[in-house]
Amino acid sequence: MEITVALGGNPNSGKTTLFNELTGARQHVGNYPGVTVEKKEGDYIHGEYSLHIVDLPGIYSLTAYSVEEVVTRDFLIAEKPDVIVNIVDASNLERNLYLSVQFLERGIPTCIALNMIDAAKSRGIEVDAEKLSELLGVPVVPLIARTGYGKHELMKAAADLAAQKKEDRLLRISYGDDLGKVILEMEKEIEADTFMTDIYPPRWTAVKYMENDELILSKGRKHNPGLAAKFEKMVETVADHLRETVDTYPEALVADYRYGYISSILRQGVIRRKGNEDRLYASDKIDRIVTNRFLGPIIMMAVLLGLYQFTFTYSELPVKWCESFFEGFGDIVSANLPDGLLKSLIVSGIIDGVGGVLGFVPMIMFMFFGIALLEDSGYLARVAFMLDRVFMTFGMHGSSVMAYIISGGIAGGCAVPGIMATRTLRSPRERLATLLTAPFMNCGAKLPVFALLIAAFFSEHKSTLMFVFTLISWAGALIVAKLLRLTVIRGESMPFVMELPPYRLPTFKGLLIHTYERTWQYVRKAGTVILGISVLIWAMMTFPGLSENRLMDFEQQRERLKASVPDSAVGMSLQAESLKKQIRVIDAKEAEERLKYSVAGRIGTSLESLTRLAGFDWRVNIALLGGFAAKEVIVSSLGTAYSLGEINPDESGPLSERLARLPNWSPLAAISLIIFIMFYAPCFVAVVCIAKEAGSWKWGVTVFQVGSALGY
Ligand code: GDP
Ligand code: MG
Numbered sequence: 001m002e003i004t005v006a007l008g009g010n011p012n013s014g015k016t017t018l019f020n021e022l023t024g025a026r027q028h029v030g031n032y033p034g035v036t037v038e039k040k041e042g043d044y045i046h047g048e049y050s051l052h053i054v055d056l057p058g059i060y061s062l063t064a065y066s067v068e069e070v071v072t073r074d075f076l077i078a079e080k081p082d083v084i085v086n087i088v089d090a091s092n093l094e095r096n097l098y099l100s101v102q103f104l105e106r107g108i109p110t111c112i113a114l115n116m117i118d119a120a121k122s123r124g125i126e127v128d129a130e131k132l133s134e135l136l137g138v139p140v141v142p143l144i145a146r147t148g149y150g151k152h153e154l155m156k157a158a159a160d161l162a163a164q165k166k167e168d169r170l171l172r173i174s175y176g177d178d179l180g181k182v183i184l185e186m187e188k189e190i191e192a193d194t195f196m197t198d199i200y201p202p203r204w205t206a207v208k209y210m211e212n213d214e215l216i217l218s219k220g221r222k223h224n225p226g227l228a229a230k231f232e233k234m235v236e237t238v239a240d241h242l243r244e245t246v247d248t249y250p251e252a253l254v255a256d257y258r259y260g261y262i263s264s265i266l267r268q269g270v271i272r273r274k275g276n277e278d279r280l281y282a283s284d285k286i287d288r289i290v291t292n293r294f295l296g297p298i299i300m301m302a303v304l305l306g307l308y309q310f311t312f313t314y315s316e317l318p319v320k321w322c323e324s325f326f327e328g329f330g331d332i333v334s335a336n337l338p339d340g341l342l343k344s345l346i347v348s349g350i351i352d353g354v355g356g357v358l359g360f361v362p363m364i365m366f367m368f369f370g371i372a373l374l375e376d377s378g379y380l381a382r383v384a385f386m387l388d389r390v391f392m393t394f395g396m397h398g399s400s401v402m403a404y405i406i407s408g409g410i411a412g413g414c415a416v417p418g419i420m421a422t423r424t425l426r427s428p429r430e431r432l433a434t435l436l437t438a439p440f441m442n443c444g445a446k447l448p449v450f451a452l453l454i455a456a457f458f459s460e461h462k463s464t465l466m467f468v469f470t471l472i473s474w475a476g477a478l479i480v481a482k483l484l485r486l487t488v489i490r491g492e493s494m495p496f497v498m499e500l501p502p503y504r505l506p507t508f509k510g511l512l513i514h515t516y517e518r519t520w521q522y523v524r525k526a527g528t529v530i531l532g533i534s535v536l537i538w539a540m541m542t543f544p545g546l547s548e549n550r551l552m553d554f555e556q557q558r559e560r561l562k563a564s565v566p567d568s569a570v571g572m573s574l575q576a577e578s579l580k581k582q583i584r585v586i587d588a589k590e591a592e593e594r595l596k597y598s599v600a601g602r603i604g605t606s607l608e609s610l611t612r613l614a615g616f617d618w619r620v621n622i623a624l625l626g627g628f629a630a631k632e633v634i635v636s637s638l639g640t641a642y643s644l645g646e647i648n649p650d651e652s653g654p655l656s657e658r659l660a661r662l663p664n665w666s667p668l669a670a671i672s673l674i675i676f677i678m679f680y681a682p683c684f685v686a687v688v689c690i691a692k693e694a695g696s697w698k699w700g701v702t703v704f705q706v707g708s709a710l711g712y
């Protein structure tokens with residue numbers, strides 16, 4: 001028989017870390033809420049134990065307010081795990097046990113993993129696991145998920161608990177006089193009527209009625225409308241009574257009694273503090289400075305500038321190497337293949353296209369390393385915390401900041417997980433405003449385009465420029481969000497409390513894994529999606545070819561030129577040089593005409609009258625169209641366009657250098673293009689994701705329109 005073990009607990013309690021320790025699967029380990037929205041499964045095998053492990057999303061309570069909570073509740077009903085391993089943060093017991101208590105009331109065999117005892121110890125907190133186990137009546141196993149200390153004991157305890165199969169011992173908390181009486185009354189009726197008793201313990205259902213739990217209420221109404229109405233009436237009566245007598249409501253009272261129960265347990269010698277009771281913890285001390293009202297923002301700006309400095313300056317040389325590699329590779333292939341379609345496909349379509357994207361791998365790697373450092377240390381959560389106030393003014397929340405950052409708000413994310421991360425926002429309006437504007441952030445696919453243009457036109461001040469572009473993207477996103485909140489998604493804001501995880505020293509292994517995972521994703525995308533689109537766009541830039549007549553025309557022009565130079569003069573190097581040059585001019589004209597005549601060229605040209613105002617020629621238009629499929633394609637399409645329609649073939653070199661030499665390009669045109677790319681249509685995948693998450697295609701189309709208009 002296989003035993004299913006669910007890992008449940010508060011966000012940041014170490015579930016994913018333990019999951020990875022147990023199953024060996026690599027998975028994202030983050031510090032902000034909402035990383036583990038998906039369900040992760042794996043197997044733990046050790047000696048005689050073989051357990052199936054499921055990593056549940058992080059939650060604080062078993063209410064039905066957030067998606068995570070609902071996911072967890074559904075999971076408990078649908079898959080009935082044999083045992084829950086409830087991970088609690090030993091240094092934050094009171095808060096963490098709030099969820100444990102609910103698991104116990106819900107009647108699920110629970111085994112408590114007392115995690116982070118190392119961190120607790122360094123804060124001077126020691127927890128008596130045996131005492132806690134005795135008082136709660138469940139196994140409690142000390143654990144350091146990060147090192148794996150205690151994991152075997154924990155799994156053994158979980159397996160033993162599952163094997164016992166004795167009647168689930170339900171925790172019955174006292175809810176005081178007023179509530180207690182009514183809950184008991186309801187319990188009796190629930191038992192007599194077997195009202196949903198196949199799913200929930202009777203007392204749990206009664207307490208949920210007290211909490212006004214929407215999901216239970218609607219289930220109850222379906223199950224037995226008469227009884228449900230009676231219960232609702234009973235709750236209403238107590239609620240009225242409470243409001244008059246103590247000015248509170250049942251839901252709040254339920255929470256009060258649960259916390260009361262927890263603190264009564266903790267008071268019985270479970271927690272021992274060493275040293276000064278109210279000394280400031282290291283994290284709090286750091287936060288005094290780092291999130292200080294004046295110093296905080298200055299430090300934040302400095303950190304971001306430092307990050308850009310690190311990324312763009314230090315990666316410069318390796319990026320150059322990469323570029324030269326692909327360039328040399330292209331030259332070799334080019335020299336060894338006969339002229340024709342195949343050569344054009346391989347050199348212009350694939351090597352110049354995909355190679356251009358892959359050339360930025362070192363930069364992406366540096367960026368991801370820097371971000372991982374900020375994220376794993378807990379600093380990113382502080383950024384969100386400091387920006388919370390700002391976001392409120394624009395009709396969003398602190399969690400919105402996280403969604404922005406995941407989307408690439410600092411640099412190098414992706415809008416798709418960013419949009420998914422908005423699921424943690426409880427209020428639908430803030431959520432919508434956030435997910436519609438998150439794609440304006442500078443995701444990892446836009447970065448190479450920016451880097452290319454910055455390298456071409458601004459050899460100085462790279463990191464400062466990147467910083468300014470980051471500010472512009474945030475400003476654009478915030479303004480659009482505010483506009484949306486004033487018009488189509490008008491409505492009250494919901495209050496929101498943000499919690500800060502303590503600072504942690506990132507492990508080098510963790511940083512490397514994060515950097516590797518994300519860089520690999522980038523490389524894989526270049527090798528698959530980008531490759532496919534590059535070839536497609538190459539084809540659009542190549543077909544239809546010029547007519548025989550036109551080709552003949554060019555051929556004749558060349559012949560005429562050659563004939564005009566007398567044979568006797570060919571030997572003279574000066575004249576031979578000038579002849580070569582003139583022929584090259586004709587070659588270039590032909591190449592340009594060919595590109596213009598192709599499908600892509602025609603589309604690009606037809607849009608030119610509109611885009612000329614923004615400073616984009618038809619070649620750029622082709623690249624922008626490609627960018628709708630994936631933003632990296634802008635780099636590859638520019639590469640292909642300038643390689644197919646090469647104007648000055650002997651002046652080759654990296655694309656950035658070639659762009660810088662072209663007459664119709666200027667620093668201003670580059671800035672204009674960067675800003676347009678920042679805001680115009682999100683990539684196709686992001687639009688689909690927006691439509692899905694916002695619940696309607698209308699929103700996907702809106703983002704497309706608003707973004708393009710704003711960018712323009
Ligand atoms: P989840 O949100 O519950 O999945 O939590 P994570 O597994 O992502 O862990 C959150 C943070 O806590 C990470 O930075 C971990 O490295 C850290 N962490 C996890 N377990 C321990 C532990 O036992 N001791 C210490 N000091 N840190 C831990
Ligand atoms: Mg997690």
